[in-house]
Amino acid sequence: xxxxxxxxxxxxxSDVDRSVLRVMQTPGLLYWAWIGFCxxxxxxxxxxxxxxxxxxxxxxxxxxxxxxxxxxxxxxxxVGIAHSGTLISAILFLFRTRWRTAVYRAAETMTLxxxxxxxxxxxxxxxxxxxxxxLLPYPNERYLQPNFRxxxxxxxxxxxxxxxxxxxxxxxxxxxxxxxxREQARGWRRVFYSILALGWQGTDSQWRxxxxxxxxxxxxxxxxxxxxxxxxxxxxxxxxIPGWHSTIFAPYFxxxxxxxxxAMVITLLVPIRKLLGLEGLLTPWHFDxxxxxxxxxxxxxxxxxxxxxxxxxxxxxxxxxxxxxMRYFGPWGWMFWVMVACNCVIPLLLFSPRIRTNLSVLWxxxxxxxxxxxxxxxxxxxxxxxxxxxxxxxxxxxxxxTEIMITVGSFAWFLGLFSLFARFLPIISMTELKEGITWLxxxxxxxxxxxx
Amino acid sequence: xxxxxxxxxxxxAEEQCVGGIEALRAARAENFxxxxxxxxxxxxxxxxxxxxxVRAFVLTGGILGVLTGLAITIGTSWEWNLVAGxxxxxxxxxxxxxxxxxxxxxxxxxxxxxxxxxxxVPALESAPGYSARFCGDRFGVAVRCDETxxxxxxxxxxxxxxxxxxxxQAQPSATLPNGHDG
Numbered sequence: 001x002x003x004x005x006x007x008x009x010x011x012x013x014s015d016v017d018r019s020v021l022r023v024m025q026t027p028g029l030l031y032w033a034w035i036g037f038c039x040x041x042x043x044x045x046x047x048x049x050x051x052x053x054x055x056x057x058x059x060x061x062x063x064x065x066x067x068x069x070x071x072x073x074x075x076x077x078x079v080g081i082a083h084s085g086t087l088i089s090a091i092l093f094l095f096r097t098r099w100r101t102a103v104y105r106a107a108e109t110m111t112l113x114x115x116x117x118x119x120x121x122x123x124x125x126x127x128x129x130x131x132x133x134x135l136l137p138y139p140n141e142r143y144l145q146p147n148f149r150x151x152x153x154x155x156x157x158x159x160x161x162x163x164x165x166x167x168x169x170x171x172x173x174x175x176x177x178x179x180x181x182r183e184q185a186r187g188w189r190r191v192f193y194s195i196l197a198l199g200w201q202g203t204d205s206q207w208r209x210x211x212x213x214x215x216x217x218x219x220x221x222x223x224x225x226x227x228x229x230x231x232x233x234x235x236x237x238x239x240x241i242p243g244w245h246s247t248i249f250a251p252y253f254x255x256x257x258x259x260x261x262x263a264m265v266i267t268l269l270v271p272i273r274k275l276l277g278l279e280g281l282l283t284p285w286h287f288d289x290x291x292x293x294x295x296x297x298x299x300x301x302x303x304x305x306x307x308x309x310x311x312x313x314x315x316x317x318x319x320x321x322x323x324x325x326m327r328y329f330g331p332w333g334w335m336f337w338v339m340v341a342c343n344c345v346i347p348l349l350l351f352s353p354r355i356r357t358n359l360s361v362l363w364x365x366x367x368x369x370x371x372x373x374x375x376x377x378x379x380x381x382x383x384x385x386x387x388x389x390x391x392x393x394x395x396x397x398x399x400x401x402t403e404i405m406i407t408v409g410s411f412a413w414f415l416g417l418f419s420l421f422a423r424f425l426p427i428i429s430m431t432e433l434k435e436g437i438t439w440l441x442x443x444x445x446x447x448x449x450x451x452x
Numbered sequence: 453x454x455x456x457x458x459x460x461x462x463x464x465a466e467e468q469c470v471g472g473i474e475a476l477r478a479a480r481a482e483n484f485x486x487x488x489x490x491x492x493x494x495x496x497x498x499x500x501x502x503x504x505x506v507r508a509f510v511l512t513g514g515i516l517g518v519l520t521g522l523a524i525t526i527g528t529s530w531e532w533n534l535v536a537g538x539x540x541x542x543x544x545x546x547x548x549x550x551x552x553x554x555x556x557x558x559x560x561x562x563x564x565x566x567x568x569x570x571x572x573v574p575a576l577e578s579a580p581g582y583s584a585r586f587c588g589d590r591f592g593v594a595v596r597c598d599e600t601x602x603x604x605x606x607x608x609x610x611x612x613x614x615x616x617x618x619x620x621q622a623q624p625s626a627t628l629p630n631g632h633d634g
Binding site: 012013014017137145146147148149150153154157158161164165168169171172175176179180182183184198199200201202203204205206207208209210211212213216217220221223224227231431434435 | 485486487488489490491492495496499501503504506507510514524525528529531532534536539543546547549550552553554556557559560561563564566567568570571572573574575576577578579582584585586587588589
């Protein structure tokens with residue numbers, strides 16, 4: 001745990017540098033214990049995956065008719081989590097939204113690690129992981145080419161593009177901050193930051209090209225963020241399975257992705273703010289605005305649930321209606337109601353400005369949203385396959401310990417990577433905070449209306 | 453003004469730095485480089501340079517991405533026909549998705565590559581006049597001039613509000629300041 005930062009009433013450029021660079025000092029034993037804990041869980045997950053590769057997919061709960069379940073749920077969940085990072089870093093950058101400056105680096109980092117986590121699951125789900133490259137187009141002599149009409153191929157292109165662009169965008173933003181870190185670091189850290197900073201000196205020529213490249217990257221990332229989760233939703237919507245074959249899936253999934261991602265940003269930032277002593281930089285004003293995004297997207301998601309159910313009723317299609325009846329009242333029906341409670345009811349508390357700025361309550365609400373959004377993915381993915389067209393084919397899925405522990409391992413992998421980043425690289429953008437220092441000063445004086 | 457002396461002024465605030473740049477340009481002293489800890493539209497406007505050529509690289513990258521997408525989808529579909537359910541061999545709607553993703557991918561890579569190329573990073577040596585504080589909390593202007601003009605430049609920068617003005621011997625091998633280094 002880093003020592004608490006002194007309260008700064010009117011921060012200057014050097015105060016911002018000091019507050020952020022202080023976090024990057026040598027961490028204590030408790031931190032390494034946490035990292036050890038996370039990577040122990042990762043090792044358990046990796047061991048179970050190894051067993052799955054050795055023994056085959058029989059170690060999972062996947063049986064006909066449910067062949068996509070927890071692994072694909074995790075894939076969609078983590079891709080969704082990734083989306084808010086790009087929303088906050090690219091879309092809000094283009095809109096020049098002032099409150100994004102303090103939170104965007106953490107959101108962008110979360111994006112990168114969430115995509116890395118998501119990318120593991122199609123590989124795990126493949127079973128024969130070593131054939132993953134069959135999705136990639138490359139010259140070969142076996143006349144095997146990907147079928148470009150398949151949403152799974154679109155997914156391979158979309159997710160790998162998203163990972164590359166997110167990584168480049170994060171690194172671009174880091175360069176000026178790494179130069180600041182380089183100037184104040186000693187020993188191996190100075191060498192480390194010097195290499196990563198690429199000799200950045202903040203000359204007018206460097207800034208001129210940097211600003212243009214960053215702006216255009218943001219412009220490119222904006223349609224990308226919409227496209228990636230639309231493509232993920234088409235993995236389902238392009239199939240004819242009742243419960244999946246729906247035209248509203250693309251906007252519905254994009255809204256859900258932003259909803260869960262912003263909630264995850266809150267889940268990560270509230271403890272980080274306290275543990276790393278960043279109260280002077282991450283103010284209730286920032287959380288208030290994040291909470292408003294959660295509330296807005298919660299309303300969109302709730303509207304989508306209602307529209308989906310209405311369309312099923314209005315269609316008069318008995319197979320769709322049966323699927324949805326089982327979704328509400330079947331063996332996994334309780335998960336549907338957990339989803340409704342977490343995604344539609346609990347976020348309504350955020351209409352209260354007092355709750356939006358009460359960080360403990362906000363943190364608990366954000367965890368409920370994370371649970372609700374994971375549940376939503378599970379209900380759609382596994383639930384819809386359970387009650388297929390022919391009742392004689394129905395079957396209900398039970399996850400095995402392998403799937404559960406690999407899921408736990410994926411959360412540990414994500415949290416471990418994020419924790420490593422938070423202590424060794426600038427988790428808050430010093431450059432952008434300095435650029436918007438007047439708004440930060442207003443936020444620290446609780447002058448929220450003027451800061452916004 | 454091209455010469456053997458480097459005058460380096462340090463400013464505490466962006467406005468003062470902008471004032472210094474404007475005063476230098478009014479006095480026709482164009483051979484300077486500016487250091488800043490933040491990206492500043494005001495400084496960029498005061499320097500009066502054109503827009504970055506990064507735009508052209510990104511456009512080229514994007515077009516190249518679309519063409520690559522078309523080539524791999526149409527090309528491979530022609531080469532290895534997949535006749536399924538009466539669907540056309542060249543199925544435009546799904547191919548557009550691949551082209552779109554590759555446009556973004558190539559455009560993004562072009563943005564980063566052209567930034568590195570045009571901004572000349574990685575930079576292995578410090579630019580003349582660079583100080584560690586210019587990445588932290590101070591703005592800097594480094595002017596290259598003749599011995600005879602040094603006093604005038606110092607006076608301009610001092611009047612603009614520089615908190616420190618110092619002289620250095622210009623390195624003949626160093627890249628030229630702002631007017632010439634792209």
